Amino acid sequence: QSALTQPASVSGSPGQSITISCTGTSSDVGNYNLVSWYQHHPGKAPKLMIYEGIKRPSGISNRFSGSKSGNTASLTISGLQADDEADYYCCSYATSTTSFYVFGTGTKVTVL
Amino acid sequence: QVQLQESGPGLVKSSQTLSLTCTVSGGSISSSGYYWSWIRQHQGKGLEWIGYIYYSGNTYYNPSLKSRVTISVDTSKNQFSLKLRSVTAADTAVYYCAREVHGDYYFDYWGQGTLVTVSS
Numbered sequence: 001q002s003a004l005t006q007p008a009s010v011s012g013s014p015g016q017s018i019t020i021s022c023t024g025t026s027s028d029v030g031n032y033n034l035v036s037w038y039q040h041h042p043g044k045a046p047k048l049m050i051y052e053g054i055k056r057p058s059g060i061s062n063r064f065s066g067s068k069s070g071n072t073a074s075l076t077i078s079g080l081q082a083d084d085e086a087d088y089y090c091c092s093y094a095t096s097t098t099s100f101y102v103f104g105t106g107t108k109v110t111v112l
Numbered sequence: 113q114v115q116l117q118e119s120g121p122g123l124v125k126s127s128q129t130l131s132l133t134c135t136v137s138g139g140s141i142s143s144s145g146y147y148w149s150w151i152r153q154h155q156g157k158g159l160e161w162i163g164y165i166y167y168s169g170n171t172y173y174n175p176s177l178k179s180r181v182t183i184s185v186d187t188s189k190n191q192f193s194l195k196l197r198s199v200t201a202a203d204t205a206v207y208y209c210a211r212e213v214h215g216d217y218y219f220d221y222w223g224q225g226t227l228v229t230v231s232s
Contacts, residue, residue, distance in 0.1 A: 036218035051218040103159035
């Protein structure tokens with residue numbers, strides 16, 4: 001199972017909106033509404049930001065939103081803030097013939 | 113608030129067995145509805161799911177690692193463990209433990225991760 005493809009880096013100024021894409025295949029992203037997104041500040045525990053493609057866990061700001069079109073899922077961060085600077089990973093359920101999960105390659109978000 | 117903490121040797125010799133433990137606090141590992149996973153990240157690369165265990169002992173492993181992996185659980189200590197046999201330099205990575213919501217396919221709590229380096 002190949003990793004999901006994410007852009008290596010995305011940047012934006014405070015207050016702007018950015019979108020991170022996560023491209024898979026019809027065996028993972030395209031076939032299931034089971035994409036999750038994680039924020040990772042180096043040295044800390046990764047944090048769940050979005051699950052089931054569009055749902056936010058309790059306590060996560062509504063500045064974070066998820067969507068999907070075909071084999072590509074997306075995470076949008078609106079009203080960018082300094083603390084949003086981190087690595088972001090997507091993850092999708094995949095077929096059980098391989099690994100249950102496939103992760104994205106990761107995107108470094110920089111707040112200018 | 114559930115917390116997970118990985119522990120174990122940071123250095124393992126090639127061909128030996130990597131052993132890590134994840135201690136869960138703020139919740140019971142025996143709670144129904146959760147699987148307990150190990151995930152790793154090679155330096156500068158993406159994440160790789162290794163496998164999970166249910167408190168009953170049921171396991172499922174990534175087929176790419178299945179022949180070398182064992183995950184076990186100790187409910188009395190609220191811990192679960194990873195053993196990876198016959199390690200090579202390719203197993204050098206940061207290893208994370210995480211809780212998966214059963215049937216919903218996402219990880220709602222993670223540990224901070226621990227770096228394991230395989231030396232020759």
